[in-house]
Amino acid sequence: MRIWRAAALALTLAGCVQTASPIAAPNAARAAEMVQAKAEGKRKAQMFLQTVAAVAPVAKEICLEKQIVGNCDFQIFVDPRLRLPENAYQTVDYSGRPLIGFTLALLSDARDADEIAFVMGHEAAHHILGHLAQQAQTAQRAAQAAAVAAADQGQSRRQIRTAQRAAALAATEGYSKLFELQADALGAEIALRAGFDPLLGAAFFDRLPQPHHGEASSHPDNRTRKALVAQTVQQLRRRS
Ligand SMILES: [Zn+2]
Numbered sequence: 001m002r003i004w005r006a007a008a009l010a011l012t013l014a015g016c017v018q019t020a021s022p023i024a025a026p027n028a029a030r031a032a033e034m035v036q037a038k039a040e041g042k043r044k045a046q047m048f049l050q051t052v053a054a055v056a057p058v059a060k061e062i063c064l065e066k067q068i069v070g071n072c073d074f075q076i077f078v079d080p081r082l083r084l085p086e087n088a089y090q091t092v093d094y095s096g097r098p099l100i101g102f103t104l105a106l107l108s109d110a111r112d113a114d115e116i117a118f119v120m121g122h123e124a125a126h127h128i129l130g131h132l133a134q135q136a137q138t139a140q141r142a143a144q145a146a147a148v149a150a151a152d153q154g155q156s157r158r159q160i161r162t163a164q165r166a167a168a169l170a171a172t173e174g175y176s177k178l179f180e181l182q183a184d185a186l187g188a189e190i191a192l193r194a195g196f197d198p199l200l201g202a203a204f205f206d207r208l209p210q211p212h213h214g215e216a217s218s219h220p221d222n223r224t225r226k227a228l229v230a231q232t233v234q235q236l237r238r239r240s
Pocket residue numbers: 122123126179180183
């Protein structure tokens with residue numbers, strides 16, 4: 001027994017003096033950063049889920065009140081694709097169910113639940129107001145008119161296609177700005193009814209790059225958007 005213990009001790013000691021190639025010392029700052037990032041990710045995920053729980057029922061209620069679209073059963077999720085830029089988007093699935101996606105970059109940049117709720121309300125508003133269908137219809141009509149005009153002028157098929165694309169883009173661009181403002185106003189109402197502060201939420205605009213004047217842009221300028229949110233909130237508070 002004593003021999004085994006002595007052998008074990010010898011092995012332990014041998015381990016102590018072994019000169020293996022040194023391992024890299026852990027970078028304490030990097031490790032702390034990773035722990036912090038993980039905690040921050042967890043906090044944001046909880047904030048997102050809580051905001052969804054508060055906003056989705058209100059969005060559904062307003063959607064049913066307006067009666068513009070048939071499906072008001074929102075599914076709100078975080079898009080897990082890491083490379084996507086800061087963005088939130090609205091679309092529908094094959095059954096017509098409205099989907100609202102937040103990219104991880106957007107969630108990571110959002111400062112608080114008020115900002116998340118405002119963006120969520122804005123995207124829900126696009127669906128509630130039937131913007132996708134209207135935009136598709138507008139683009140189709142403009143493209144058709146352009147095709148007829150181009151054909152009348154004897155243009156080639158390729159020229160007709162180019163004219164169609166340009167007309168569709170120009171037609172939807174004008175509508176886009178109007179739709180963005182409509183979605184901001186209704187989005188503010190959704191956020192307010194869900195218990196959030198749309199004025200704080202609209203602070204998100206301050207961090208968006210300002211659209212360049214004279215340049216084709218689908219979004220109105222940030223100051224106009226913030227002013228509209230403030231005006232909407234004032235009107236809603238006066239009414240209640
Ligand atoms: Zn929008």
